[in-house]
Amino acid sequence: MAFPKTRLRRMRATETHRRMVRETTVAIDDLIYPLFVTHGRNIRREINSMPGCFQLSVDLVTAEAKEISVLGIPAVILFGIPAHKDETGTEAYSANGVVQQAIKAIKDSVPELLVITDVCLCEYMSHGHCGVVREGRILNDPTIELLAREAVSHAKAGADIIAPSDMMDGRVTAIRGGLDKEGFEHIPILSYAAKYASGLYGPFRDAAESTPQSGDRRSYQMDPANAREALREVSLDIEEGADMVMVKPAISYLDIICKIKERWDIPVAAYSVSGEYAMVKAAGRLGWIDESRVMMELLTSIKRAGADLILTYFAKEAAILLRGKEKR
Ligand code: PBG
Ligand code: ZN
Numbered sequence: 001m002a003f004p005k006t007r008l009r010r011m012r013a014t015e016t017h018r019r020m021v022r023e024t025t026v027a028i029d030d031l032i033y034p035l036f037v038t039h040g041r042n043i044r045r046e047i048n049s050m051p052g053c054f055q056l057s058v059d060l061v062t063a064e065a066k067e068i069s070v071l072g073i074p075a076v077i078l079f080g081i082p083a084h085k086d087e088t089g090t091e092a093y094s095a096n097g098v099v100q101q102a103i104k105a106i107k108d109s110v111p112e113l114l115v116i117t118d119v120c121l122c123e124y125m126s127h128g129h130c131g132v133v134r135e136g137r138i139l140n141d142p143t144i145e146l147l148a149r150e151a152v153s154h155a156k157a158g159a160d161i162i163a164p165s166d167m168m169d170g171r172v173t174a175i176r177g178g179l180d181k182e183g184f185e186h187i188p189i190l191s192y193a194a195k196y197a198s199g200l201y202g203p204f205r206d207a208a209e210s211t212p213q214s215g216d217r218r219s220y221q222m223d224p225a226n227a228r229e230a231l232r233e234v235s236l237d238i239e240e241g242a243d244m245v246m247v248k249p250a251i252s253y254l255d256i257i258c259k260i261k262e263r264w265d266i267p268v269a270a271y272s273v274s275g276e277y278a279m280v281k282a283a284g285r286l287g288w289i290d291e292s293r294v295m296m297e298l299l300t301s302i303k304r305a306g307a308d309l310i311l312t313y314f315a316k317e318a319a320i321l322l323r324g325k326e327k328r
Pocket of ligand 1: 118120122130165166200201202203204205210217272273274275
C-alpha cells in the first residue's frame with residue numbers, strides 16, 4: 001500500500017509513538033566496562049587520549065568495581081600494565097601478576113560483578129607483540145602454550161570468563177584444553193574471533209603501554225578488507241569451543257556483526273574500541289558533535305547490527321543515562 005494511504009511519519013509523531021515501535025534498545029545488561037590495572041598504591045592516572053579513563057592501582061580498582069556494579073553493569077574486562085616486561089611475557093601468567101591481584105581483589109569485594117580477563121601477551125612482552133618473537137617472526141604454536149598458561153592463572157585467581165585477543169591460530173583449543181585439565185571446565189571463553197588490524201587501537205596502546213617496538217600486528221590480526229575470512233575465523237573458534245565470539249572494532253565492522261548473527265546462534269560481542277571512544281570525546285570537547293547523543297546512537301547501531309554485548313569505555317556514562325530514562 002502506497003502513499004497517501006501509507007504514511008510512515010504517523011508513528012514518528014511523538015516520543016511516545018516512537019517508543020512503541022522502537023526495534024532496538026540498549027540495556028545496561030549489554031555493557032562491559034574495560035579497566036586498566038597498574039602496580040603501586042593510590043594510583044589514578046588519566047589516559048591522555050581517553051578522557052575519563054584511568055590506569056588504576058589494585059587498591060583503587062575495588063572502589064571502581066563497586067561503582068560499576070552499583071550502576072548495574074554486569075561485567076568488567078581487565079587489562080594489566082606489568083612492572084616488568086620480558087621476552088616471554090612472564091608477568092602474564094605469574095600468580096602475583098597485576099591482573100591476578102586485581103581479579104582477587106574484585107572478587108573478594110564485589111563478588112556479583114563478573115570479571116572477564118583479556119588474555120594476550122603484548123602488554124607483558126618487551127617487544128610489544130602478541131606472541132613469542134624469534135628472528136623477527138611471531139611464532140604461533142609456542143605462543144598458544146603461553147596463552148593457555150595465562151588463562152589458567154587468571155582462572156586460578158578467580159576470573160569468571162576468559163577472553164583471548166591475540167589472534168593466534170588454535171588458541172581456543174589450547175586454552176580450553178588448559179582450563180579443562182586444571183578443573184576449570186565451567187569457565188566460558190569469549191573469543192576475539194574477528195579482530196582486525198585497526199588504526200583505532202592507538203589510544204589503548206597508550207593506556208596499556210603495549211605499542212609494538214617494531215613492525216605491526218598485520219601478520220596475525222585481520223585485514224580490514226576481509227569479511228568472508230571473519231566468518232572462517234568465527235567458524236573455527238566455535239568448533240574449537242568458544243562460548244561467545246567477538247568482533248573488534250565495532251562501528252566500522254557492523255557488516256561483520258550482522259553476517260555472524262545471521263549464520264550462528266552463538267552470543268556475539270562487539271568491542272567498541274579506544275579510537276571510537278576518542279573520536280567521540282574529541283569532537284564532543286570541540287563542540288562539533290553532541291557527545292552523549294552520538295554515544296547512544298553508536299551503541300544502538302552496534303546492537304541493531306546484531307551484537308548481544310558491547311565492550312565500551314562509555315559503559316558508565318551510558319548506564320547513568322539509561323538509569324535516568326528508566327526513572328522517568
Ligand atoms: C591486546 C588488545 C588490544 C585491544 C584489546 N586487546 C590492542 C591491540 O591489539 O593492539 C584494543 C582495545 C582498544 O583499542 O580499545 N591484544
Ligand atoms: Zn595483544
